[in-house]
Amino acid sequence: MAIKMIRDVIRDTIDAEMARDDSLIMLGEDIVGGNGAPGGPEAIGGIWGTSGGLWAKYGADRVIDTPISESAIIGAAAGAALTGKRAIAEIMFADFIGVCMDQIWNQVAKFRYMFGGKTSCPLVIRMPYGAGFNAAPQHSQVIHQFVTAMPGLKVVMPSTPADAKGLLTQAIRDDDPVIFLEHKALYGVKGEVPDGDYVIPFGHARQVTQGDDITILATGMMVGFAEKAAAQLAQDGIGCDILDLRTTSPLDEEAILDSVERTGRLLIVDEAPPRCSFATDLSALVAQKAFASLKAPIDMVTAPHSPVPFARELESAYLPSPDKIVASAVKLMSYRRGSA
């Protein structure tokens, strides 16, 4: 086991997979950097530091710096994946999905189905996402709610270095298109990472803490917030069963329902606004399939129905937080049928 930051795990995993599979290519803006500039190639290796050294090792035919053209990046990655390559496309900020939505939604997600199962498109679209940097409304958003709603896409949201390795390896080897979401605030998070080949199959939640009172469902940066809240709640004797869902599509329904059947209370933490979201999806699942187990209404701690604001005070008010999770948990524990 090595101790690594998530950003380095991403780089090293791509490196290992490129070494393993000659057909794997990678495209994105500034993933090399310095092309056509006096400083020369390898000036940056990705603005998140997730592709350093790969150009030098695998060459410009496999590590492809692109102009600012998100639609063409996804289209080109898709075309390569349809014709025998495997591709990793990096969209520098998940917010820019707006520019290439057609290629993702109408093309990549639907090829296999509309071509009658006769094709595969082994493509990983990596997108750094999320708030916490005061990067304002167009550089701070989550997008898992949209892509989870799209049949044909698999959606991955790792929260630890070990999961980043196991899930990215699976994503690259997967024959279906995968949206791989990397929370910007987690790139510097360090943790133990298994050595050698390490694959985590999709659709399996990770049990983060065990407890009998409240099930907390979270992904990405929300997992750490839930852990902080759980540590505080434990001091008051409230036990939290935290599940890091890891993939939002496919979804580990069994783990969710098992947990809720045990605890009888569900708290969902989601960085997205509350309408038509992953949180509402999970809420509907439990209401439909575990209604009889519930001792209290399902609660959600989410962002409000607004864009992500810029100013420090506004962004922290906007985001879910450990304090908000604690308040919600306390409310759930004190709920009595017939009271409000």
Place this chain on the structure above:
Amino acid sequence: MQLSREALIRAYRQMKTIRLFEERLHDEIALGEIAGFTHLYAGQEACAVGVCEHLGPTDYIISTHRGHGHCIAKGCDVVAMMKEIYGSRDGLCKGKGGSMHIADMNVGMLGANGIVGAGAPIAVGAGITAKSNGTVSIAFSGDGACNQGTTFEAMNMAVVLKLPVIFVFENNHYSEHTGEAYAVGAESMTARSAAFGMKAIKANGIDFFSVYEAMRELINYCKAGSGPASIELDCERFYGHFEGDPQRYRGPGELDRIREERDCLKTFRTKVTEAKLLEGTDLDKVDAEVTDLIDRAVAEAKQADRPTPQDVLQDVYISY
């Protein structure tokens, strides 16, 4: 055509205001006072000012992530801009947008923009309004944004609709860490614009007079109903892509050289004093006044009211 003394002083004041605004931000950001991503415009002042000195409040501009210069040149309030960048609720956009989203419809400034290539199509729409008003609409874009499909669509549509839209491409030779020589496949942005069927010219973006005279010609052309036009401005950015950029893509000594040899403010000063249009002391006086303005802007921004959690849900809609 010869500019009046007042017009020259005004243009210099605008350029100097942008320069000092950005230099001061560079220092303040290093102190950790300012949140978020900030892209400084210093070095490109002659572009924004050479364009905007022709415009009034009902001419429109739309800007980019590197928007402070365009905002100042178009007449946005400098103190309110500074407050916005500090995230105050008294900022020009109430602390909601920050550096990358400064806008002021009252002066025809349709916003800085965080999405590269998003501006040009919006400028086409503003061009529809401008056509009915007898004014013009300007899309500022970079050498990076020029490769975005949205920019291509906007240029073609402006030609098809014969709109008074001017696509201003500020070629500072870099899009983030990548050189223009790599990313722009055409012989030049000008050649590419011409291929869309519009009038396309180049000017020297470090010389205010070159930009100003070229823009006069294009604005007359557009207002005469001849359709859209494009201009490519050769210029330099004096800081990193964003504050914090290690700038490893630069050549050895490049920053020192461009600051020494390709500074639009120095160029302006030399030209107007050598031609005896203005005295050095006239310009020194402006420098002192602008320094005071920027000091005041920063002092006020640091003291300004902070937003409260209740503000998060304000202005999502007009009514809901």
